Amino acid sequence: MNKSIQDTFDAISAVFTDINRKDKSFELTNTLSKKLTQQELVGDFYKTAILNYRGYISGEKKVKSNLYTERIAQSILEHDLLTAWNCLMPVRTNHFAPEHDKICESILSTNRKEEILAKLLYRQGDVAGLGSILDYQTPLKNKRSDSFGKIDLLSYNDMDNLISIVELKYTPTGSNETLLRCILEAYTYYKVFKLDQGKQKLNDRKQQAILIDSQAELVVLFDEGVFTKNEKGYEKNLIVSLDDNGNVVYPDKTIKTQQYKEIKDLGLLNEDSRLYKLCKAILKQEDMLKQIRFLMLKRSGTKTVNRLKDKDHKDSVEYFEYCTECLEIIKG
Template identity: 45%
Template sequence: MVDNKVSIKKIFDRIKRVKKFEEFKATYGLTPSDEKGSTKFAANFYKSDIVNYKGHVTGSKDLYSEVIAKTIINDNFIKDWLNLIPARPEHFKINHPNTDENVDALKITNRKEEILAKLLFYQGNIDGLGYIFDYQTPLKASRNDSYGKIDLLGYNVDDKCYSVIELKYRPSGSEETLLRCVLEAYTYYKLIDLKQIESTIGHDGIQELKKLSGYKHTNEAELVVLFDERSCAKEDGGAETNLMLRIDPYKPNTPSYPSKTVVSQQYKECQELINTSTRKELRALCEAILKQESKLKQIRFVVLQAQKVSKAPYKNKVDNWSENLDRLYRAETLLTISK
């Protein structure tokens, strides 16, 4: 591969967004002296604005995301991800106890996606998805690292592998592209040392995992993109179907709804991936990722669903939680791309 400055610029050139290349280069410190094998591109590319572009390249019928996916494959940029290695010596030093918690603790962050991740962790076993044993798993070794956190880590009992789960959720409908989701999940997979699961002690989630019927430590994993189908207005049945009735920091037990029903970007693109050739380059990218990773079994696209119940699994784990907000989560795999 040629140096990062030249190779990366090709991607931006092909979608006619060269100015975005300059922004990306400045944000993540890429310089002309970056040598072959640098990890800066692969570690940060999923965060580039262009990865989340929708619509068509100016003067073309080609989708931005399809051109980017095709370029990553054809110009062999996908090989850059092979240079990524885990940096953090202890991913599971931070224990997430599956015990009682006051609803106030769920309001520390305004990011509803993080709150939903906690609720899935509290439920533990998610039918159609697997067993969730950790959330917000850290990847960075120092404050200066640009690495993020894995939304959810799970174990797929049926396929005997760990699940690196990228959760996408916004009460008003998530707008991130599947291209971003796949690249983010793949980047995190490269930065997590799954061998630490076997040796970790003092982490409640992992200790419960080891008691799970059918569990056996493995070096194999899958990528899972987990998303909402739609966020419904109250008149469209939001009280029964919405993944989470938005938590107002000042009125934590009062349900609220979007002003109109919105279908998530991931669900719309997944339907195109399944039913048309519109997303053929995205499928090819998934296949290329699997081809170069011997321990990666599959990539699953999964829709998360909820039903209103009188006794949610986390009912006794969150003090002051209103019954109006209780949910039981389950999942449905819409598409699996495997080797």
């Protein structure tokens, strides 16, 4: 084990200690026993279960600074863990092989609603407030054993002239992933993606854009939640399920997403928050990363309703045209 890996391991261990969850550090022991490289250790960190802990640290006063997200963000900064991301490098030769079909004929080939939504946005092409969608499920792995996932959406922000690494969060029951997890996942993907290939993808689309040194942004994209019929679910829900008779199915209760609650209710992106300071530190560390945007995805004003058929050629879901609303933007 070389020193750099040990330093990273020690910094991650300190995060567990700082949130009074040293009992959960067996995750680290298991990780270390695999004799991972520095890249593998850091590249896997966003998957650590503690990053999705919600609420207040057990035994501590219920104040904002004692929220798990806030304490973990503070610990990452205090132990200089963020600099470990400098070891991450792209491993895939070509991010766009094989090419994705713009028609997305196999749009219902998966049961994952988040992937279906990503395909719908890709098919739509231009999404107001986000930009022009260049690709979806952009692969990052070079071999099956690589830990990295896929970039949910790759887009071009023509207003700011930036390539956007988009982390999409959506489930039919309301996403419960924390902003901290979303940010670190998007940042990890940014580090292992070849931005020059994103620029070439844009040029292939014949967009009239001049990207200065392949500058980029991170985007966390999420919805407000899922709503019952009485709470205007017929106007707000992004994807509407249909029963065997083609009737709309509404959830039994309204559920707001964790991302929306953390911004609107908890104020976790206010300038005095540790999470805000973590975002600023990420931007300071990356010359080519210019901003982090937090966008709420919603249905646009159009009344057009579209339906997708399942493998039995029955109407399965309704979808719409989408746009976004910027809830927060943090600039470098």
